[in-house]
Amino acid sequence: MMTELVYRRVMRDLKKRILNGEFTTKKLPDERSLSATYQVSRSTMKRAMEILVDQGIIFKKRGAGTFINPLYLKDRSAFRYEGKNLGITDSFQANGKPTKSRLLDYRVIPATAELQQELFLTESDFVYEIKRLRLVADKPVIIETGYIPIKILPTLTPAVAQSSIFSYVQDVQGQTVNRAFLSIHVQPSTAEDQDLLHLKPIEPVGVMSGIFFLDDGTPFEVSTMRLHYRDLKYGTFVNLNED
Amino acid sequence: MMTELVYRRVMRDLKKRILNGEFTTKKLPDERSLSATYQVSRSTMKRAMEILVDQGIIFKKRGAGTFINPLYLKDRSAFRYEGKNLGITDSFQANGKPTKSRLLDYRVIPATAELQQELFLTESDFVYEIKRLRLVADKPVIIETGYIPIKILPTLTPAVAQSSIFSYVQDVQGQTVNRAFLSIHVQPSTAEDQDLLHLKPIEPVGVMSGIFFLDDGTPFEVSTMRLHYRDLKYGTFVNLNED
DNA sequence: TCCAAAAATTGGACCGTATCAATTTTAAAA
DNA sequence: TTTTAAAATTGATACGGTCCAATTTTTGGA
Numbered sequence: 001m002m003t004e005l006v007y008r009r010v011m012r013d014l015k016k017r018i019l020n021g022e023f024t025t026k027k028l029p030d031e032r033s034l035s036a037t038y039q040v041s042r043s044t045m046k047r048a049m050e051i052l053v054d055q056g057i058i059f060k061k062r063g064a065g066t067f068i069n070p071l072y073l074k075d076r077s078a079f080r081y082e083g084k085n086l087g088i089t090d091s092f093q094a095n096g097k098p099t100k101s102r103l104l105d106y107r108v109i110p111a112t113a114e115l116q117q118e119l120f121l122t123e124s125d126f127v128y129e130i131k132r133l134r135l136v137a138d139k140p141v142i143i144e145t146g147y148i149p150i151k152i153l154p155t156l157t158p159a160v161a162q163s164s165i166f167s168y169v170q171d172v173q174g175q176t177v178n179r180a181f182l183s184i185h186v187q188p189s190t191a192e193d194q195d196l197l198h199l200k201p202i203e204p205v206g207v208m209s210g211i212f213f214l215d216d217g218t219p220f221e222v223s224t225m226r227l228h229y230r231d232l233k234y235g236t237f238v239n240l241n242e243d
Numbered sequence: 244m245m246t247e248l249v250y251r252r253v254m255r256d257l258k259k260r261i262l263n264g265e266f267t268t269k270k271l272p273d274e275r276s277l278s279a280t281y282q283v284s285r286s287t288m289k290r291a292m293e294i295l296v297d298q299g300i301i302f303k304k305r306g307a308g309t310f311i312n313p314l315y316l317k318d319r320s321a322f323r324y325e326g327k328n329l330g331i332t333d334s335f336q337a338n339g340k341p342t343k344s345r346l347l348d349y350r351v352i353p354a355t356a357e358l359q360q361e362l363f364l365t366e367s368d369f370v371y372e373i374k375r376l377r378l379v380a381d382k383p384v385i386i387e388t389g390y391i392p393i394k395i396l397p398t399l400t401p402a403v404a405q406s407s408i409f410s411y412v413q414d415v416q417g418q419t420v421n422r423a424f425l426s427i428h429v430q431p432s433t434a435e436d437q438d439l440l441h442l443k444p445i446e447p448v449g450v451m452s453g454i455f456f457l458d459d460g461t462p463f464e465v466s467t468m469r470l471h472y473r474d475l476k477y478g479t480f481v482n483l484n485e486d
Numbered sequence: 487t488c489c490a491a492a493a494a495t496t497g498g499a500c501c502g503t504a505t506c507a508a509t510t511t512t513a514a515a516a
Numbered sequence: 517t518t519t520t521a522a523a524a525t526t527g528a529t530a531c532g533g534t535c536c537a538a539t540t541t542t543t544g545g546a
Contacts, residue, residue, distance in 0.1 A: 006500070030526055041501045046527085056422065059459050062527045063509030069460035071363055117313045120269070180481045181299040181314050186429055186449060186472040202445050204472050206429060210481075211314050216538080217304035229447050229472070235426035236479055238453075239297075249530065273496055284531045289497085305497040306539030 010038050011048035018057060018068055028058065028066040054239070100138070105131035106158045108150065118211060119149055119219045126150045133196060140196050141231055146223040152214075182210035184234055197228045206232030253281050254291035261300060261311055271301065271309040299480030315478075343381070348374035349401045351393065358390055361454055362462045369393045376439065383439050384474060389466040395457075420463055425453040427477055440471045449475030 014034075017023070028034065035045035049066065052058045060066045107129050111121045119127070127147045134142040148156065189197075189205035199205060209224040257277075260266070271277065278288035292309065295301045303309045350372050354364045362370070370390045377385040391399065432440075432448040442448060452467040 005498095032526080043502080044500060047500090056456070056460055060527060061458075061509075062507065063525070065509090065526065067459070071460055071462075074363075120310070120313075179302075181312055181478070182481055183314065183476070183478045184427060185476040200445060202443060204429075204447065211312070213302060217302045217307075217310075229429040233426070233428045234477070234479075235424065236481070238423045238425050240421050240423060248528095275496080286532075287530060290530090303497060304539080305537065306495075308496065308539090 006040055007044050007047040007051075010040060010044065011051050013038075014048060015052060015057065018052075019073075021073070023068060026068045026070060028068070030065060056237075100135040102133040102135065103130070103158055104133055104143075105129065111147075111149070115147055115222060118222050119147070121149055128153070128156055140198070141227055143193070143196055143226040144223060146221050148221045152218065152220060178215060179213040180210050181213075182208055182234075184208050184232070186229060186232065193226055197226070199228060204229055208232070208234070249283055250287050250290040250294075253283055253288065254294050256281075257291060258295060258300065261295075262316070264316075266311060269311045269313065271311070273308060297480060299478070343378045345376045345378065346373075346401060347376050347386075348372065354390075354392070358465060361465050362390070362392055364392055371396070371399055384470060386436065386439055386469040387466065389464055391464045395461065395463060419458055420455045421458060422456040423453045424456075425451065427451050427475070429472060429475065436469055440469070442471060447472055451475070451477070 014028075018028075029037075031042055031045050031049070034049075035042045038045065040048075049058065049060075053060060056069055057072050058066055058068055108126050109129050111119065111123070111125045111127050115121060115127055116123065116125070119125075121127070127149050130144075130146045130148065132142075132144045132146075133140050134144060150156075184207070186204050186206050189199045189201070189203060193199055193205040194201055194203075197205065206227045206229045207224065208227070210222075211219050212221045212223065214220045257271075261271075272280070274285055274288050274292070277292075278285045281288065283291075292301065292303075296303060299312055300315050301309055301311055351369050352372050354362065354366070354368045354370050358364060358370060359366065359368070362368075364370070370392050373389045373391070375387045375389075376383050377387060427450070429447045429449050432442045432444070432446060436442055436448040437444055437446075440448065449470050449472045450467060451470070452465070454462050455464045455466065457463045
């Protein structure tokens with residue numbers, strides 16, 4: 001069992017205290033005092049607080065102090081924007097939706113030059129090529145083509161590929177897929193798109209492609225998802241001051 | 244003029260070097276060497292690199308090293324809605340081509356139910372409705388509609404609305420817009436879309452909408468951009484398991 | 487040659503310090 | 517009382533260090 005990291009413990013506790021309304025003034029104690037009460041260094045305290053800042057729960061003003069975002073307490077559900085954009089999270093994680101999956105293709109091929117690049121492989125490496133059609137309520141929604149290095153998942157079978165590969169990874173390897181680099185765009189549809197996704201010839205198709213990483217940073221899968229444009233929904237928080 | 248922060252200088256330089264292809268092996272020197280060459284502490288080096296990790300440009304593997312995300316270098320799209328350039332309200336760049344902005348509409352209206360939700364307003368609140376057409380090389384590319392509460396920016400004028408609202412906020416209120424919730428989808432086009440963006444009736448339109456927040460968490464603006472679907476491109480780094 | 491153990495490498499967590507900048511508070515002056 | 521200047525507060529940046537965990541490389545023995 002992994003011992004919980006200090007800054008996460010502090011972060012969680014502080015968050016809990018905020019939600020419990022322990023800070024009636026809407027102002028938190030200063031960093032130095034907080035780090036003293038938690039018996040951690042100020043750097044760790046800052047790290048914990050920074051996460052809450054990113055979540056929009058608190059904000060800091062140099063020279064003045066740290067304050068609780070009143071809107072957060074007022075209506076926390078409004079801060080959970082996830083409800084609006086089930087688009088992608090759904091296809092990442094198997095969260096209880098009535099989705100089915102049909103295996104269109106499943107084979108092992110040598111890694112192409114492009115795949116070698118993207119998954120950090122060599123010429124001698126092989127990958128699974130997995131093509132699936134995802135159905136929601138028996139309607140085809142996503143055509144997904146994914147490539148996974150054999151050496152990462154030597155025990156993969158078609159049966160597994162048909163259901164959730166990600167949870168399989170978690171079971172077998174104890175690792176989670178939790179980061180991805182995604183690129184989203186829309187392009188003219190192919191005949192196959194039109195056929196499977198019920199698109200008219202002139203209608204375009206939505207494409208989400210990206211690399212998925214394991215906990216430890218290993219590139220795990222390269223995947224392209226093609227979907228009806230009406231299903232292309234994506235929402236995210238963006239920090240604007242990072243350039 | 245503010246002297247540039249050390250970690251930002253290092254971050255920018257490293258980013259530049261990566262994009263220039265200086266690290267052919269797709270592997271960066273280790274943190275300790277890098278901090279030595281940049282003459283900064285390891286903590287500062289980590290801070291600089293962490294930003295690039297968040298941007299999806301590099302990723303790290305403990306014990307192994309730091310690597311360049313191969314997808315990042317490839318597929319650089321026409322528009323990059325990243326960082327500051329995420330300019331729904333403000334500056335967005337298009338490969339150095341000259342962009343113009345035409346004010347289509349500017350009025351004050353009562354906040355609709357939806358706006359009340361998104362901007363935390365009440366029935367008695369009013370908002371500016373600002374509609375602009377953005378042109379790249381004299382061709383209309385984006386139809387943008389934004390809503391800003393009067394009580395946040397009582398002094399806004401059409402002249403300002405045509406140029407940069409964000410920097411205006413900074414000047415007048417000393418606040419920055421530094422976070423946004425951005426959502427992307429595609430929907431059937433309206434007659435106006437078809438007209439302005441040269442879409443055929445059956446072709447859909449790309450929509451990017453965002454809620455922008457000030458430092459203190461106040462929602463500052465709701466904005467919607469409608470654009471030709473071929474221009475709808477977005478790259479992002481996703482973290483799935485956050486508390 | 488091959489394999490397992492040991493060593494070196496590399497990123498992660500945490501600590502503590504010094505200095506600075508923005509803001510608020512206090513004290514002094516008008 | 518009001519205004520102004522100094523002092524204290526508070527978060528931000530930057531430094532450098534220790535220890536640890538994951539991975540890779542080297543080494544030594546079978």
